[in-house]
Amino acid sequence: MGRTPCCEKEGLRRGRWTAEEDDKLKKYIEANGEGSWRSLPKNAGLLRCGKSCRLRWINYLRTDLKRGNITPQEDETILKLHTTLGNRWSLIAGHLPGRTDNEIKNYWNSHLSKKIFNTTKKDAPQKSGSKRSCSSRGQPNNKLTIILKKNKTNKTTIPKESSQSNSIAEEEQEPETTMPKEEQEPSKSGHNSTTKDPKIEEENWELTTDVEKRQNGVISTIIESGEWFYSAWPSSSSNFNNEWMNWDWEGDGVLGQNVCENFKEPSSWFWANNNTNGEGEECR
DNA sequence: AAATACAGCAACCGCAATCGA
DNA sequence: GTCGATTGCGGTTGCTGTATT
Structure with missing residues (x-):
């Protein structure tokens, strides 16, 4: 009926x-x-x-709502939480007292996503062209996603001395709210350090050094950096990208993610890897 | 000054999850 | 266990104010 x-x-x-x-x-x-x-x-x-x-x-x-502009600190917190939680606005809002999921969603769509997508556009003309070209009503296709995962063989946290990069996870100040452990780990099915995403072949995530691979026709890069490794690929390969985003690997989950355009530029591939090679393009 | 384009955000819509009989 | 009602969430729409031409 x-x-x-x-x-x-x-x-x-x-x-x-x-x-x-x-x-x-x-x-x-x-x-x-x-x-x-x-x-x-x-x-x-x-x-x-x-x-x-x-x-x-x-x-x-609601009386407990905080009106007014999003502060830079809240901005950073949203970026970080979105890195880990994705578009789960209500969860993100839960870490920002006085802010609503709708407010954060709107802020993301109108400010942050645009900010990220435009970062590698040196000219980035906003005057002409489609009104919604960088908003939720039309995101660029040529995105690069970079994630930072913990080496599966190592349990320690990311070394601070190597935190010179622009990685969200590494650069950010302590947010005003702290994410509970269970929400950093979207998968609630008790994954531990020995489990792997069944959709990812071992050969795809096993550590390599500055080696580009082709996975299902999509170039990806996995870069080893001590206890950590970085992986980058165009977001168009979302068939497994999303799985990685949500995968609880070591209890630490995904620590860094960013997207930018013009991923054909080699330097942008190493955005998250500044700390190891001193190069790379700043995306934020 | 008027027209047009753009940006921001409040509100709506549809779906999924949850509740309870 | 089933099913309808209710609630919550995320995506999307479209109104309104502002900037630009």
Whole structure:
């Protein structure tokens, strides 16, 4: 019989909320608490669907929301968390008190993704061309993903003395919030250091030194650096890239990731590897 | 000053997960 | 265990203000 609509569509208001509606909703929730979103509009005297009320409350009316611009520190935190968690906005928001998933998602789409994608574009003209060329409505195809993983044979943490690179994981200051261990490890199925992603052939991730390989027709690079190794490949090879992103290898997960355009430039391949060869192109 | 393009963000939509009878 | 109701999430849309021509 199909899905049951969350609310009756007819006769309900849509679009921007008025101050009066906000006031009604706020007063009702303050008096009765959150929840029962389906019946809330009727009880509160609002001509809105419950879903809309919930969204309005969560994203705008809650008293614990922090309004105002994202701070540089929050910016860094979002970047780091997105590196590890991907587009799990609610999880990311959970580490930024007073910020909502919607706010962070919007911030990412309008600021951070653009920032990353444009970093290797020296000219990066924004005046002309498609309005959404770098936003969520049209991301460049030529992306390079660089990840940093811990050498499977080693358990120690990343050496600070070699942290000169631009890697997100290495360069960042301590964020104002700390990610709980379990959320750094998206896979909850008890992976340990001896487990491997079954979708990745051993030959693909076994350490090599500055050797380009072709994997399924896509060039990738795996660079050994002491206890760590780096891997880079165009994001178009997302069939296994995403698996790596979410894979809990050593309990530390993926430590660094970035994307940039023009991956054909050899220097950009080594973006995450500055600490080992002193070269590389700054992507941020 | 008007028209147009662009950027930011609030809100909507659909799907999936969860809850509870 | 099943199924409908509810909630939560992420992707997307489109309105609005600002910048540019």
